[in-house]
Amino acid sequence: MRLALFLAVTSSIRALRSYMTANETTERLRETAIAAASAGGRETLKWFRQPHGVENKAAGSGFDPVTAADKACERVIRDHLHARFPDHAIRGEEYEDVGSGEWTWLIDPIDGTRAFISGFVHWGVLLGLLRNDEPYLGVMVQPFLDEVFVGDGHSAMYMRGGKSSKMHTRETQKLADATFATTDPRLFEKWGDKQVLQRIENRVRLVRYGTDCYQYTMVALGQLDLVVENVLKPWDILPLVPIVRGAGGVLTNWQGGDDLSAGEVVASANQLIHEQALVCLQGE
Numbered sequence: 001m002r003l004a005l006f007l008a009v010t011s012s013i014r015a016l017r018s019y020m021t022a023n024e025t026t027e028r029l030r031e032t033a034i035a036a037a038s039a040g041g042r043e044t045l046k047w048f049r050q051p052h053g054v055e056n057k058a059a060g061s062g063f064d065p066v067t068a069a070d071k072a073c074e075r076v077i078r079d080h081l082h083a084r085f086p087d088h089a090i091r092g093e094e095y096e097d098v099g100s101g102e103w104t105w106l107i108d109p110i111d112g113t114r115a116f117i118s119g120f121v122h123w124g125v126l127l128g129l130l131r132n133d134e135p136y137l138g139v140m141v142q143p144f145l146d147e148v149f150v151g152d153g154h155s156a157m158y159m160r161g162g163k164s165s166k167m168h169t170r171e172t173q174k175l176a177d178a179t180f181a182t183t184d185p186r187l188f189e190k191w192g193d194k195q196v197l198q199r200i201e202n203r204v205r206l207v208r209y210g211t212d213c214y215q216y217t218m219v220a221l222g223q224l225d226l227v228v229e230n231v232l233k234p235w236d237i238l239p240l241v242p243i244v245r246g247a248g249g250v251l252t253n254w255q256g257g258d259d260l261s262a263g264e265v266v267a268s269a270n271q272l273i274h275e276q277a278l279v280c281l282q283g284e
Helices: 002-044 068-084 113-118 185-190 194-203 214-220 234-246 271-281
Strands: 054-056 065-067 089-092 103-111 124-131 134-142 147-151 156-160 163-166 179-182 206-209 226-229 250-252 265-268
Touching: 002 068, 002 103, 002 124, 002 134, 002 147, 065 068, 065 113, 068 089, 068 103, 068 124, 089 234, 103 113, 103 234, 124 234, 134 214, 134 234, 147 214, 147 234, 156 234, 179 194, 179 214, 185 194, 194 226, 194 271, 214 226, 214 234, 214 265, 226 271, 234 250, 234 265, 250 271, 265 271
Parallel strands: 089 103, 179 206, 179 226
Antiparallel strands: 054 065, 103 124, 124 134, 134 147, 147 156, 156 163, 226 265, 250 265
C-alpha cells in the first residue's frame, strides 16, 4: 500500500513538473514572439508615411511591392529569434529559409505592403510559430496604432497602451446579418473565383475591402463576422490561425478542412456562420 501510494505521488509530481515546464516554455515562446514582432514593427515606422523607394518583385506587368521597411523589419525579427532560439528554423517572405526541425518561425514583415506605401493603417507585422508544421502561436503587431494581437489556439489577447484584454469573437447567427471582409476582389476575378465572391457578397449585410491581415484580427476582436480569401502564402495566414481560433473563431479551407496550402481560407466568428459560409462557397 505504501509503495503504491509512493509511486502514485511520484507520478503526480512528475506530471506537475512536466506541466510547469511546458507552461514555462510556452510563455517564453510567447514573450519572444511579441518582443520580436514589436521590435520589427518599430523598425517599419522609420519608413511609414515617409519618402522611400518601392521595388516591384513581380515580372511583366504585375505589381508586387517590397520596401526597405519590409527587409529591415524581417532582419530585426530574424536576429531577435536566432539570439533566443538558435536551433529553431526560420522562414520569411524576403530572405532564404534557415534550419529545420520541430519548431519553425514564419515571418511576414509587412502584411499589407500596398496599404503601407499608401499611408493607410490596415497592415501589420506577422510572426507565427509552427510545431511540427502545425500552427502553435501567432502574433500580429500594428506598430503605428500600438496594437498587439496574440493567440495560441486556446486563447487570444489584445494589447494596447500597456493594457491587455481577452479577445472573443461575435455570436452572429445568420449570414444575412454578417459583416464580411476580403483584401482585394480582383484576386477572385483573376483566379476564376469571381462567382464565389459574388455569392458571399449577395448573402451578407456589409462588405469591406483592403484590410489584409487586419481583417482576421478584427474577427478575433469581435468586430467582423467573416473573411474569405484565396491565393494566400503560408506566412500570410498561418500566424493568424492561432489568433482567430484562440478567440473562439473558426478558420479552415473552403472545403472545411485544416489544409491551407492551396491558399483558400475562410475565417468565421463562430461555427454557425462558418457552416453557412461553406455552403455558400460551394454554391448550394
